[in-house]
Amino acid sequence: MTAPDLELDCRDLRCPMPVIELARHLGDVEPGRVVAVVAYDPAARVDVPAWCRMRGQEYVGEDLADDGAPRYLVRRSA
Amino acid sequence: MxxxxxxxxxxxxxxxxxxxxxxxxxxLHPAAREVLVAALERGYADPRRLHRHARDARLLLDNAREATADALGVRPDEVSFTSSGTDAVHRGLLGLVRGSRRGDVVVHPAVEHSAVLHAVRWGARGVPVGCDETGRVHLGDLAREATAPEVGVVAVQTANHEVGTLQGVGALELPDDVPLFTDACASMGRLPLPDGWAAAAGSAHKWGGPAGVGVLLVRKGARWRNPFPGDDRVDERSSGFENVPAALAAAAALQAVVAExxxxxxxxxxxxxxxxxxxxxxxxxxxxxxxxxxxxxxxxxxxxxxxxxxxxxxxxxxxxxxxxxxxxxxxxxxxxxxxxxxxxxxxxxxxxxxxxxxxxxxxxxxxxxxxxxxxxxxxxxxxx
Missing domain, CATH: 3.90.1150.10 (Aspartate Aminotransferase, domain 1)
Structure with missing residues (x-):
């Protein structure tokens, strides 16, 4: 899996905060780079890909953060 | 103010x-209110007994069954009243599983109501089938999965309870020995029943009837076996003392809803x-x-x-x-x-x-x- 350029710690955040954090920080990386959202909230598994479709961003997939927490990877399109 | x-x-x-x-x-639908009040007076007795009060209750229960059958376009002996829509789903689906000669696998859309998913988890093996972005399952996918060994039943909702998408149940073509269960709780009364099911379920409080009344439909000739302990009541497909006033009010509401x-x-x-x-x-x-x-x-x-x-x-x-x-x-x-x-x-x-x-x-x-x-x-x- 792609190594992210930025990892957002949303472990303690409830929906919709992980997606809000993603929206706030995607612009922190250059287009083509990857932002990771680390979140336990089960809604993130659905809402991060859904957000990517709505926003025309590329959902790369899901893997695990260093501590085993679910991590969702998004590549900035533009 | x-x-x-x-x-x-x-x-x-x-x-x-x-x-x-x-x-x-x-x-409660206005048409059901007076019926309910009158039936609370007249329909309290045990419909299995032979005395006058009991016969009154039995008459009301039979009336409820006939009116429900008439409103739904089915035979009276295909109608059972259950304690809820969920109970009707459990009995309808698991009864077909128990009656199946092929096996205990249930093919169903992933978007079925949780009552279906819980029933499958409890008493069968589930094969969920995906849907498109509108929530519609592809009927061809269900039909293809249904031909697999040990598939006993296909369960498909008439309409999705959360997003409203109709599933086109009537167009589903299944192998002859794989019966269809349809959860019609979201649409019963509002829309005509589709064709092709062996068992179906509805819920009265979703059409203006009282809560605590489900409708289980089992087609004459369907291979349905009671999945739960039997009971020596009026109707062998359900159990427990019949809620006669509520069943009659549910039937009155259903007739009114269908008419309008x-x-x-x-x-x-x-x-x-x-x-x-x-x-x-x-x-x-x-x-x-x-x-x-x-x-x-x-x-x-x-x-x-x-x-x-x-x-x-x-x-x-x-x-x-x-x-x-x-x-x-x-x-x-x-x-x-x-x-x-x-x-x-x-x-x-x-x-x-x-x-x-x-x-x-x-x-x-x-x-x-x-x-x-x-x-x-x-x-x-x-x-x-």
Whole structure:
């Protein structure tokens, strides 16, 4: 899996905060780079890909953060 | 006291909040009220006994069965009253599994009601089938999965309870020895039953009957075996003492709803079109989901990006509108709606709006008037 350029710690955040954090920080990386959202909230598994479709961003997939927490990877399109 | 200012609750419900959550439950239909009161007097006795009071109760129960059969276009001996729609789903589905000669695998859309999913988990092996972004399952996928070894039953809802999409159950073609169970709880009364099922289930409090009455339909000749302990009651497919007054009231409500549905459905379909159009146009970053046309007439679901579903429900309630939500934070399990998940649409900031039979354009417009401001306010709380 792609190594992210930025990892957002949303472990303690409830929906919709992980997606809000993603929206706030995607612009922190250059287009083509990857932002990771680390979140336990089960809604993130659905809402991060859904957000990517709505926003025309590329959902790369899901893997695990260093501590085993679910991590969702998004590549900035533009 | 009237409340015409924009800040307080909307005054379009005759001084009461507007209930836009008919898919969760409906008030008793006016046609059922007198029937219920009269039957509470006349229908309390044990319908199995032979004395006068008992015979009265038995007569009312038989009347309820005949009226229900007539309203649904089935035979009276195909109708059983159960203790709830959920109970009817469990009995209908698991009874076909128990009667199957092929096996205990149930093929079903991933977007079935949780009553179906719980029944499968409890007494069968499930093979979930995916859906498109409107929530519609591809019937060809179900038919293909149904030919696999050990598939005993295919279970498909008539319409999705959360997003309203119709599943086209009547067009499903299955192998001769694989019966179809259809969960018709979301549509019974509002829409005619589809063809092709061996067993079906409905729920009275969703069509204006009282709660605590489910309808289980089992086609004559279907291989259905009671999946639960038997009981020596009037009807071998259900158990426990019959709730005769409630069954009769449910039947009266069903007859009334069927009689008025052409008119009510046309009105609801137009009102929901208004909601779909106005929400999409007036709320930024919103996803209106479900099939826009092939849908339940009275129901629409949408999700607002960056909005907390619980805050949305509570703020709309404060403004005088009762709605349901499939967002995780509003559910007992703290998991997002499995329906929205299977569709791959946004689960947070979710609203399911469903019209009661007397819904008006003024109510719908009042809701659409306040929604953009409510969404803006909740987004502002997190600095958006």
């Amino acid at each position: 009237s409340n015409a200012s924009g800040a307080g609750p909307a005054d379009v419900g005759g001084g009461r909040p507007v209930d836009l959550d008919a898919a969760s439950s409906t008030p 549905r052409d008119e009510v459905n046309a009105s609801h379909h137009r009102l929901i079109d208004v909601v779909r159009r106005r929400v999409a146009a007036e709320v930024p970053d919103v996803q209106v989901v479900g099939d826009p046309d092939a849908r339940l007439p009275h129901l629409v679901t949408f999700s607002c990006l960056y909005v907390d579903g619980e805050a949305l429900v509570l703020e709309l309630d404060r403004r005088g509108f009762g709605i349901a939500s499939g967002s995780a934070c509003t559910s007992s399990t703290l998991a997002p709606s499995h329906v929205l998940e299977a569709m791959g649409v946004l689960t947070h900031g979710n609203v399911r709006l469903s019209l009661q039979r007397d819904a008006t354009r003024a109510q719908v417009d009042a809701f659409c008037d306040v929604l953009p401001e409510v969404v803006r306010e909740i987004r502002a709380r997190v600095g958006l």
